Amino acid sequence: MEIIKSKHYLVDTDLExxxxxxxxxxxxxxxxxxxxxxQLAELxxxxxxxxxxxxxxxxxxxxxxxxxxxxxxxxxxxSFDRDVILTSxxxxxxxxxxxxxxxxxxxxxxxxxxxxxxxxxxxxxxxGTLDKxxxxxxxxxxxxxxxxxxxxxxxxxxxxxxxxxxxxxIELTKMLQAAAEMMRVDFLDHFIxxxxxxxxxxxxxxx
Numbered sequence: 001m002e003i004i005k006s007k008h009y010l011v012d013t014d015l016e017x018x019x020x021x022x023x024x025x026x027x028x029x030x031x032x033x034x035x036x037x038x039q040l041a042e043l044x045x046x047x048x049x050x051x052x053x054x055x056x057x058x059x060x061x062x063x064x065x066x067x068x069x070x071x072x073x074x075x076x077x078x079s080f081d082r083d084v085i086l087t088s089x090x091x092x093x094x095x096x097x098x099x100x101x102x103x104x105x106x107x108x109x110x111x112x113x114x115x116x117x118x119x120x121x122x123x124x125x126x127x128g129t130l131d132k133x134x135x136x137x138x139x140x141x142x143x144x145x146x147x148x149x150x151x152x153x154x155x156x157x158x159x160x161x162x163x164x165x166x167x168x169x170i171e172l173t174k175m176l177q178a179a180a181e182m183m184r185v186d187f188l189d190h191f192i193x194x195x196x197x198x199x200x201x202x203x204x205x206x207x
Contacts, residue, residue: 013097013098013101013196014074014098015101016196017067017070017071017074018071020067021064021067021068021071024061024063024064024067025064028061028064048072051068051072052069052072055068055069055072056069089189089200089202089203092153092189092191092200093191093193093198093200096109096155096191096193096198097193097196097197097198099155100155100157100193101196103157103159104159105127105128105159106127106128106156106157106158106159107124107126107127107156107157108124108125108126108127108154108155108156109122109123109124109125109154109155109156110122110123110125110140110143110144110152110153110154111152111153111154111155112143112144112147112149112151112152113149113150113151113152113153113186113188114149114150115150120147120149121143121147121149123143125139125140125143126139126156137175137176137179140152140154140176140179141179141180141183141185144183144185145183149185150185150186151185151186151187151188152176152180152185152186152187152188153187153188153189153190153191154176154189154190154191155190155191155192155193156169156190156191156192156193157192157193157194158192158193158194159194159195160194160195161194161195161196161197162194163192163193163194163197163198163199165192165199165201165206169190169192169201170201170206170207172190173190173201173206173207174207176190177207188202189201189202189203190202190206190207
């Protein structure tokens, strides 16, 4: 269990990222939209390409550059007509942290993936304190059959922010892995999220 304590991942939700950018702009004396437009005009920034060039340059403060580039990347991924494609644990962690931000009780979600890593469906299946006898694999894989998915991953939140998996969390994950092997569906991961952090049970080799 020591490895679990050594590597958690901190990511900002979309709202937290916007709030952080506003705080950094205030430190630069930009307190409202009018001030922002004036600053952009002084920097000869009139489009997003020029903005990105400025963020990547030496004249932009490091804190604003990092937040600005992250925010632009989130905006690119937020297009309403674009399917969600997740290709790394970090992308999944950001997506899930935003998805379950500020939930007051535990929820278990299942995400169903096609062969191209598109999310074809996502469902909240259980609420309340999770136990392997309640969050049964049959309910999770019933939808896997209906959606004819190629892969599946699950996530549940710990509102306390403590990401340490419980014994029931680990037992449930092993049950899901066994069921997936039997049904020839890829069980990709079980994530735990809470208070801006996430933990990948696959990365920590817990199943």
